[in-house]
Amino acid sequence: MNALNESKKTIKSGYLPKIYAAGGYTYNNQNDEISPKGGFFGKLGIQMNIDWDYPTKKLKSVSEKLIALNQQRLNTILKVKLEVKEAYETYQTALLNLEVAKSAVDEAKEYNRIIKLKYDNGLASNSDVLDGQALLTTALSNEKNAYYDLFIAYFQIEKTIGKNLR
Numbered sequence: 001m002n003a004l005n006e007s008k009k010t011i012k013s014g015y016l017p018k019i020y021a022a023g024g025y026t027y028n029n030q031n032d033e034i035s036p037k038g039g040f041f042g043k044l045g046i047q048m049n050i051d052w053d054y055p056t057k058k059l060k061s062v063s064e065k066l067i068a069l070n071q072q073r074l075n076t077i078l079k080v081k082l083e084v085k086e087a088y089e090t091y092q093t094a095l096l097n098l099e100v101a102k103s104a105v106d107e108a109k110e111y112n113r114i115i116k117l118k119y120d121n122g123l124a125s126n127s128d129v130l131d132g133q134a135l136l137t138t139a140l141s142n143e144k145n146a147y148y149d150l151f152i153a154y155f156q157i158e159k160t161i162g163k164n165l166r
Contacts, residue, residue, distance in 0.1 A: 001073075004066045011062060014055040018047040080160075087160045091153040094146065101139070101146040108132075108139035 020043075027038035049055065115132035118124035155165060 001066065001069055004062055004069065007062050008059060008066070011055050011059045014049050020045050020047070084157070084160050087153065087157045091150070091157055094150040094153040098143070098146040098150050101143040105136075105139045105143050108136040112136045 023040070023042040025038060025040050028034070029037050112132040112135065115124050115128050119126075119129050159165060
Protein backbone atom coordinates (compact mmCIF):
# COMPACT_ATOMS: atom_id res chain seq x y z
CA MET A 1 0.00 0.00 0.00
CA ASN A 2 2.89 2.34 0.77
CA ALA A 3 4.42 1.65 -2.63
CA LEU A 4 1.12 2.44 -4.36
CA ASN A 5 0.76 5.69 -2.40
CA GLU A 6 4.28 6.70 -3.41
CA SER A 7 3.44 5.80 -7.00
CA LYS A 8 0.40 8.10 -6.81
CA LYS A 9 2.61 10.96 -5.60
CA THR A 10 5.02 10.36 -8.46
CA ILE A 11 2.22 10.33 -11.03
CA LYS A 12 0.71 13.51 -9.55
CA SER A 13 4.07 15.22 -9.87
CA GLY A 14 3.76 14.73 -13.64
CA TYR A 15 1.01 17.36 -13.68
CA LEU A 16 3.20 20.05 -12.16
CA PRO A 17 5.45 22.29 -14.29
CA LYS A 18 9.18 21.77 -13.86
CA ILE A 19 11.42 24.85 -13.53
CA TYR A 20 15.12 24.40 -14.01
CA ALA A 21 18.25 26.48 -14.18
CA ALA A 22 21.67 25.50 -15.46
CA GLY A 23 24.96 27.30 -15.73
CA GLY A 24 28.57 26.66 -16.53
CA TYR A 25 31.74 27.72 -18.25
CA THR A 26 32.93 26.67 -21.71
CA TYR A 27 36.46 26.84 -23.08
CA ASN A 28 37.58 26.25 -26.67
CA ASN A 29 41.20 26.46 -27.86
CA GLN A 30 40.79 24.93 -31.32
CA ASN A 31 40.80 28.22 -33.16
CA ASP A 32 43.55 30.67 -32.24
CA GLU A 33 41.85 33.60 -33.92
CA ILE A 34 38.84 33.60 -31.65
CA SER A 35 39.11 35.57 -28.52
CA PRO A 36 38.02 35.11 -25.77
CA LYS A 37 38.48 31.37 -25.73
CA GLY A 38 36.04 30.75 -22.88
CA GLY A 39 32.87 32.12 -21.43
CA PHE A 40 30.13 31.68 -18.92
CA PHE A 41 26.64 30.61 -19.89
CA GLY A 42 23.31 30.26 -18.13
CA LYS A 43 19.97 28.63 -18.97
CA LEU A 44 16.59 29.05 -17.36
CA GLY A 45 13.61 26.97 -18.44
CA ILE A 46 10.11 25.72 -17.72
CA GLN A 47 8.92 22.26 -18.73
CA MET A 48 5.26 21.24 -18.73
CA ASN A 49 3.53 17.99 -19.62
CA ILE A 50 0.91 18.67 -22.26
CA ASP A 51 -0.43 15.09 -22.44
CA TRP A 52 -2.83 15.22 -19.46
CA ASP A 53 -4.78 12.09 -20.42
CA TYR A 54 -2.04 9.49 -19.82
CA PRO A 55 -1.19 10.53 -16.22
CA THR A 56 -4.91 10.75 -15.40
CA LYS A 57 -5.54 7.18 -16.55
CA LYS A 58 -2.44 5.95 -14.78
CA LEU A 59 -3.48 7.73 -11.58
CA LYS A 60 -6.96 6.19 -11.74
CA SER A 61 -5.39 2.77 -12.29
CA VAL A 62 -3.17 3.12 -9.23
CA SER A 63 -6.11 4.42 -7.17
CA GLU A 64 -8.21 1.41 -8.16
CA LYS A 65 -5.36 -0.95 -7.26
CA LEU A 66 -5.10 0.79 -3.89
CA ILE A 67 -8.83 0.40 -3.27
CA ALA A 68 -8.71 -3.29 -4.26
CA LEU A 69 -5.72 -3.93 -2.01
CA ASN A 70 -7.40 -2.18 0.91
CA GLN A 71 -10.56 -4.24 0.34
CA GLN A 72 -8.50 -7.43 0.25
CA ARG A 73 -6.84 -6.43 3.55
CA LEU A 74 -10.24 -5.81 5.17
CA ASN A 75 -11.57 -9.15 3.87
CA THR A 76 -8.54 -10.93 5.31
CA ILE A 77 -9.09 -9.28 8.70
CA LEU A 78 -12.75 -10.34 8.66
CA LYS A 79 -11.83 -13.91 7.69
CA VAL A 80 -9.33 -14.15 10.55
CA LYS A 81 -11.89 -12.77 13.02
CA LEU A 82 -14.47 -15.28 11.81
CA GLU A 83 -11.98 -18.14 12.07
CA VAL A 84 -11.07 -17.14 15.64
CA LYS A 85 -14.76 -16.88 16.57
CA GLU A 86 -15.50 -20.31 15.09
CA ALA A 87 -12.53 -21.86 16.89
CA TYR A 88 -13.67 -20.34 20.19
CA GLU A 89 -17.23 -21.58 19.69
CA THR A 90 -15.88 -25.05 18.90
CA TYR A 91 -13.89 -24.93 22.13
CA GLN A 92 -16.97 -23.89 24.13
CA THR A 93 -18.96 -26.74 22.56
CA ALA A 94 -16.16 -29.19 23.40
CA LEU A 95 -16.28 -28.01 27.03
CA LEU A 96 -20.03 -28.62 27.18
CA ASN A 97 -19.62 -32.04 25.54
CA LEU A 98 -17.01 -32.96 28.15
CA GLU A 99 -19.38 -32.03 30.97
CA VAL A 100 -22.12 -34.16 29.40
CA ALA A 101 -19.69 -37.06 28.98
CA LYS A 102 -18.63 -36.80 32.64
CA SER A 103 -22.24 -36.90 33.80
CA ALA A 104 -22.88 -39.89 31.50
CA VAL A 105 -19.94 -41.70 33.13
CA ASP A 106 -21.38 -40.99 36.58
CA GLU A 107 -24.79 -42.30 35.50
CA ALA A 108 -23.25 -45.40 33.91
CA LYS A 109 -21.25 -46.16 37.06
CA GLU A 110 -24.39 -45.86 39.18
CA TYR A 111 -26.40 -48.02 36.74
CA ASN A 112 -23.63 -50.64 36.74
CA ARG A 113 -23.52 -50.63 40.57
CA ILE A 114 -27.30 -51.10 40.79
CA ILE A 115 -27.30 -53.92 38.20
CA LYS A 116 -24.53 -55.75 40.10
CA LEU A 117 -26.52 -55.47 43.34
CA LYS A 118 -29.61 -56.82 41.58
CA TYR A 119 -27.55 -59.65 40.06
CA ASP A 120 -26.13 -60.52 43.50
CA ASN A 121 -29.71 -60.71 44.84
CA GLY A 122 -30.93 -62.72 41.86
CA LEU A 123 -33.08 -59.98 40.37
CA ALA A 124 -31.00 -59.41 37.17
CA SER A 125 -29.54 -61.73 34.55
CA ASN A 126 -26.01 -62.08 33.16
CA SER A 127 -26.99 -60.12 30.06
CA ASP A 128 -28.12 -57.20 32.26
CA VAL A 129 -24.69 -57.13 33.93
CA LEU A 130 -23.00 -57.26 30.53
CA ASP A 131 -25.22 -54.41 29.31
CA GLY A 132 -24.26 -52.34 32.37
CA GLN A 133 -20.56 -52.95 31.77
CA ALA A 134 -20.92 -52.14 28.06
CA LEU A 135 -22.73 -48.91 28.96
CA LEU A 136 -19.94 -47.96 31.38
CA THR A 137 -17.24 -48.79 28.82
CA THR A 138 -18.99 -46.70 26.16
CA ALA A 139 -19.40 -43.78 28.57
CA LEU A 140 -15.69 -43.91 29.54
CA SER A 141 -14.72 -44.06 25.86
CA ASN A 142 -16.95 -41.07 25.08
CA GLU A 143 -15.36 -39.16 27.96
CA LYS A 144 -11.85 -39.77 26.57
CA ASN A 145 -13.02 -38.70 23.12
CA ALA A 146 -14.48 -35.53 24.61
CA TYR A 147 -11.09 -34.77 26.24
CA TYR A 148 -9.36 -35.24 22.88
CA ASP A 149 -11.91 -33.00 21.15
CA LEU A 150 -11.30 -30.36 23.81
CA PHE A 151 -7.53 -30.49 23.25
CA ILE A 152 -7.99 -30.29 19.48
CA ALA A 153 -10.29 -27.26 19.87
CA TYR A 154 -7.80 -25.57 22.22
CA PHE A 155 -4.91 -26.03 19.81
CA GLN A 156 -7.12 -24.84 16.94
CA ILE A 157 -7.57 -21.56 18.82
CA GLU A 158 -3.81 -21.27 19.33
CA LYS A 159 -3.19 -22.01 15.66
CA THR A 160 -5.80 -19.48 14.56
CA ILE A 161 -4.38 -16.63 16.65
CA GLY A 162 -0.90 -17.38 15.34
CA LYS A 163 0.82 -19.03 18.29
CA ASN A 164 3.47 -21.65 17.66
CA LEU A 165 2.06 -25.08 18.38
CA ARG A 166 3.82 -27.09 21.03
